[in-house]
Amino acid sequence: MYSLNISQNRIYNVATQNIQKADNETPSAQTSPMQSPTISSPSFRGEQPAPALALRTELAGKEEKNKYFELISNLDGKDKKTVEKLLKNGILLNTNSNDKSSTLDNLHKIITNPRADGLDPKVVLKETITTIANPFVITQQFGDIPQRYVKEVLKVAHKNANSSSNLLKQAQANSLKDGINEQTIDVQHSGDCVAASIEFNLAKKMPAEFARFAQELSSPKISVEKTIQLKNLANNTLDAVWLLNAFEVPYQMNNFNSAKLTLAPDKNAIIRAQIQNSNKDTLERSLVDVLMQSTFMNVGSQQTYNSLTDDRQGKFNDSNKGLIEFEKTFTESVVEDKNKISVTYQIIDENARLTGYETDFNTIKKHLLDSLAMGENVIIGYTQVDNNNEILNGHEITIIGARQEKNGKLTFICNDTDDDNPNPIEYSEDYIIPKIHHAGLPQAVVEKDVQFVDNWVDGVNAYKKAKSEIRKS
Numbered sequence: 001m002y003s004l005n006i007s008q009n010r011i012y013n014v015a016t017q018n019i020q021k022a023d024n025e026t027p028s029a030q031t032s033p034m035q036s037p038t039i040s041s042p043s044f045r046g047e048q049p050a051p052a053l054a055l056r057t058e059l060a061g062k063e064e065k066n067k068y069f070e071l072i073s074n075l076d077g078k079d080k081k082t083v084e085k086l087l088k089n090g091i092l093l094n095t096n097s098n099d100k101s102s103t104l105d106n107l108h109k110i111i112t113n114p115r116a117d118g119l120d121p122k123v124v125l126k127e128t129i130t131t132i133a134n135p136f137v138i139t140q141q142f143g144d145i146p147q148r149y150v151k152e153v154l155k156v157a158h159k160n161a162n163s164s165s166n167l168l169k170q171a172q173a174n175s176l177k178d179g180i181n182e183q184t185i186d187v188q189h190s191g192d193c194v195a196a197s198i199e200f201n202l203a204k205k206m207p208a209e210f211a212r213f214a215q216e217l218s219s220p221k222i223s224v225e226k227t228i229q230l231k232n233l234a235n236n237t238l239d240a241v242w243l244l245n246a247f248e249v250p251y252q253m254n255n256f257n258s259a260k261l262t263l264a265p266d267k268n269a270i271i272r273a274q275i276q277n278s279n280k281d282t283l284e285r286s287l288v289d290v291l292m293q294s295t296f297m298n299v300g301s302q303q304t305y306n307s308l309t310d311d312r313q314g315k316f317n318d319s320n321k322g323l324i325e326f327e328k329t330f331t332e333s334v335v336e337d338k339n340k341i342s343v344t345y346q347i348i349d350e351n352a353r354l355t356g357y358e359t360d361f362n363t364i365k366k367h368l369l370d371s372l373a374m375g376e377n378v379i380i381g382y383t384q385v386d387n388n389n390e391i392l393n394g395h396e397i398t399i400i401g402a403r404q405e406k407n408g409k410l411t412f413i414c415n416d417t418d419d420d421n422p423n424p425i426e427y428s429e430d431y432i433i434p435k436i437h438h439a440g441l442p443q444a445v446v447e448k449d450v451q452f453v454d455n456w457v458d459g460v461n462a463y464k465k466a467k468s469e470i471r472k473s
Contacts, residue, residue: 056093067108068092074111079126082133083107086207091132097208098226098337103132106211115218118274119287127286128214135203136415137422140196140293142187142310143284145275150182153271157185157308160267184309191310191322193396195296196417197379198335199289200398204377204415206336217291218273223264224295230257232339233330246315247330248303261334265294269307283420299334300327325381325438328396332379332440339443343367346383346437354389357434364433365410370445372402382435394437400424 059065068087072080086092086103095102110125131137145153157180203210216224230240237256244251250262272294273287280286285293290307297305300323301312311320316327323331329342345364347356357364371378378399384392401413410429419425 055090057088057090059087059093064093064104067104071104071108071111074122074125075129079129082129086129086133091207094208096206097212099212101208101212103208103211106208106215109215110211110218113215114220116220116222116270116273118270119218119277123277124214124218124288127288128211131203131214131286131288132207132210134422135200136424137286138196138200138203138289138417139283139285139420139422140190140192140289140417141284141420142190142272143276143279143281145185146279149275150185153185153275153308154180154182156271157268180306180309184311187310192293192297193418194300194323194328194331194379195293196289197396197398197415198296198332199292200415200417201332201377201379202292202335204400213292213295214288217265217295218288222270222291223262225260225262226334226337227254227258227260228334228337230259232333232337243330246302247299247327249299249334263295263299263334265291266298266303266305266307269294269298272307296331296335297323300331328379328381329440340440341443341446342438342440343446344438348383348391348437352391354383354385354391361433364436364439365429367439367441367445368399368412368433369402369410371441372399374442374445376442378439378441380439381437382432383437384435 059068072083075083083092092104092107093102097106107125107128110128111121115121115124161180199210202213213224230237233240233243241253241259244259244261251259253259269291272285273290276285276287276290294305294307297307297312301317302314304313306312312322313320314327317324325342325344329340332338333340345358346354347358349355368378379396380399381394381396383394386392395416395418397417398415399412400415403411403413405411412427412429412432413424414427414432416425
């Protein structure tokens with residue numbers, strides 16, 4: 001996991017207005033200072049399955065067939081057809097998961113094993129199937145808490161705030177408890193775009209792993225174990241261990257090369273999940289979205305996230321909302337168990353004003369296309385600026401493909417978890433590339449073009465700086 005120019009990080013968590021196809025928008029001269037080349041390749045996509053996995057579309061053996069028929073016996077006609085399609089396109093028998101279990105294995109566990117209190121196994125199963133079949137339904141829209149539940153929700157939340165045996169965490173919890181009230185739990189615009197984008201990528205690229213996460217997080221233990229290769233966090237094992245400790249992720253070392261992590265949402269996530277189990281409205285998060293996004297936010301915020309208020313604390317972020325670039329890259333690396341490089345493209349001054357770019361338009365486009373050609377989707381953070389180039393807000397979306405138009409320009413195919421649209425959205429290259437602040441890319445894509453350092457180095461420096469400022473005060 002690597003980073004560039006972390007000192008210029010901004011928080012990309014502000015919910016944006018619905019964005020229409022950017023081909024209908026003309027970027028200003030201030031936000032589009034670069035020129036683009038002609039690309040010879042006709043199209044690039046980042047959604048093909050990993051070539052190392054054999055595609056299976058037929059059930060094999062008595063055990064597998066029994067699981068399949070027991071699964072579909074618990075589904076209605078529409079979901080049965082969806083599962084049949086998942087079998088035909090190879091998703092149902094996909095085994096690209098951390099423990100090599102298949103999508104079918106985990107869907108079967110959802111309906112046959114106990115679920116956490118207040119979660120209906122049939123609802124969990126339906127939502128998991130729906131999301132795997134169409135990851136574009138994933139949203140970061142929280143949903144309301146019905147008035148009849150508010151008093152009990154606040155009572156449980158205050159109890160959770162005092163349940164830690166760690167004195168420092170108790171002190172933090174007491175301050176948080178004072179901010180938990182009927183107004184703060186009414187979350188209108190969430191800062192979960194990073195977590196929702198990571199969830200989308202997991203469902204799109206690793207359906208078996210997504211189903212495994214959904215199964216484990218909705219089980220009575222409300223957590224999921226994941227074994228990761230430490231080299232995907234840092235080149236040096238001790239540096240990787242420092243990162244795990246700094247982010248306060250519970251783990252056990254398997255050996256010098258790998259560790260088993262326990263990933264879990266905050267204690268209030270189950271409240272949100274229980275409410276969405278029976279009170280989900282159109283365009284609101286499913287209970288699976290709640291558990292996934294709360295887990296990813298909790299990992300990135302050093303275990304300080306609060307699902308009721310969408311707030312976080314933590315040592316790397318001065319804001320109480322969202323995740324910064326360093327935290328996003330760590331979380332993405334852990335969830336995918338891949339070595340991600342976070343490359344910063346925009347130069348932002350101390351007044352939150354866009355003043356230039358670290359590299360040119362052509363190089364940014366090359367990084368995106370090379371990543372897509374490798375079969376990788378790219379989560380980007382983009383900014384919106386005013387006429388004076390001052391940043392108004394930022395947001396995270398996922399680039400999943402690109403298409404060349406007749407005029408030689410590219411159209412990027414993207415997913416936005418905050419646009420109330422369960423379908424891909426398209427942006428012209430001239431519109432989106434100048435807006436990209438940072439992107440999470442495979443190391444092989446950028447190592448020849450830019451100078452990068454281990455992300456943990458920036459993390460250590462940020463942590464030491466924060467500690468120093470505390471001592472001075």
